[in-house]
Amino acid sequence: MSNLELLPAVDVRDGQAVRLVHGESGSETSYGDPLAAALAWQQAGAEWLHLVDLDAAFGTGDNREQIAEVVRSMDIRVELSGGIRDDASLAAALATGCTRVNLGTAALESPQWVAKAIAEHGDRIAVGLDVRGTTLRGRGWTRDGGDLYETLARLDSEGCARYVVTDIAKDGTLQGPNLELLRNVCAATDAPVVASGGVSSLDDLRAIAALVPEGVEGAIVGKALYAKAFTLEEALEAVSR
Numbered sequence: 001m002s003n004l005e006l007l008p009a010v011d012v013r014d015g016q017a018v019r020l021v022h023g024e025s026g027s028e029t030s031y032g033d034p035l036a037a038a039l040a041w042q043q044a045g046a047e048w049l050h051l052v053d054l055d056a057a058f059g060t061g062d063n064r065e066q067i068a069e070v071v072r073s074m075d076i077r078v079e080l081s082g083g084i085r086d087d088a089s090l091a092a093a094l095a096t097g098c099t100r101v102n103l104g105t106a107a108l109e110s111p112q113w114v115a116k117a118i119a120e121h122g123d124r125i126a127v128g129l130d131v132r133g134t135t136l137r138g139r140g141w142t143r144d145g146g147d148l149y150e151t152l153a154r155l156d157s158e159g160c161a162r163y164v165v166t167d168i169a170k171d172g173t174l175q176g177p178n179l180e181l182l183r184n185v186c187a188a189t190d191a192p193v194v195a196s197g198g199v200s201s202l203d204d205l206r207a208i209a210a211l212v213p214e215g216v217e218g219a220i221v222g223k224a225l226y227a228k229a230f231t232l233e234e235a236l237e238a239v240s241r
């Protein structure tokens with residue numbers, strides 16, 4: 001039993017569930033109603049949902065009402081991401097009833113505010129470490145934001161409970177996860193790590209599950225599920241061995 005948590009992803013842009021390639025704005029493939037997608041993952045046995053407001057992440061508006069409705073409609077745990085950068089957006093995100101939020105840009109641009117959020121909300125705050133090589137990217141992954149390992153050390157010293165690690169070069173490409181990056185991040189922190197980006201097959205999930213003893217706690221799966229590379233039921237079965 002690997003105990004790897006699986007988090008099917010619903011990324012919302014302009015009211016639609018979409019997949020991006022390398023997280024790039026304009027590379028969207030649309031997959032319809034976000035609530036229908038979320039309910040389908042829940043129905044298939046998901047215990048978590050990874051829900052992203054891409055417009056809020058890119059600064060092109062937000063899907064706040066729709067996202068709140070999705071969280072309200074779920075009986076499972078929700079990790080909420082995208083554009084959570086100040087007191088108002090954090091309060092709104094937490095008030096949806098989600099289990100935890102993912103801070104990305106704020107961890108790069110507003111370190112003191114993030115330290116305060118971690119101190120106040122503990123386990124309900126995760127930090128998204130979205131990297132190209134070992135350089136972090138913020139503002140919807142469009143701007144450089146410092147060195148991965150320096151930032152990780154700072155956040156660890158502030159008691160960050162968990163990291164969501166994405167290799168942007170892999171995200172949405174179905175090219176497999178960056179296992180070396182995951183291993184390196186796990187070696188640099190005692191906090192649990194959620195892997196994100198690039199999962200293409202059940203073997204990829206088994207390879208991530210093999211990193212549970214090193215500190216990987218979960219895996220986000222987006223494109224592979226929407227492209228029907230495997231079903232969520234098959235994925236849950238594959239990581240439960």
Ligand SMILES: O=C(O)c1ccccc1NCC(=O)[C@H](O)[C@H](O)COP(=O)(O)O
Binds near residue numbers: 024054057082170
């Ligand atoms: O999470 C964000 O804030 C974000 C910001 C800008 C672009 C993309 C963003 N997230 C994308 C995801 O979290 C994906 O859903 C996830 O990495 C799954 O990737 P994949 O399995 O490769 O489709």
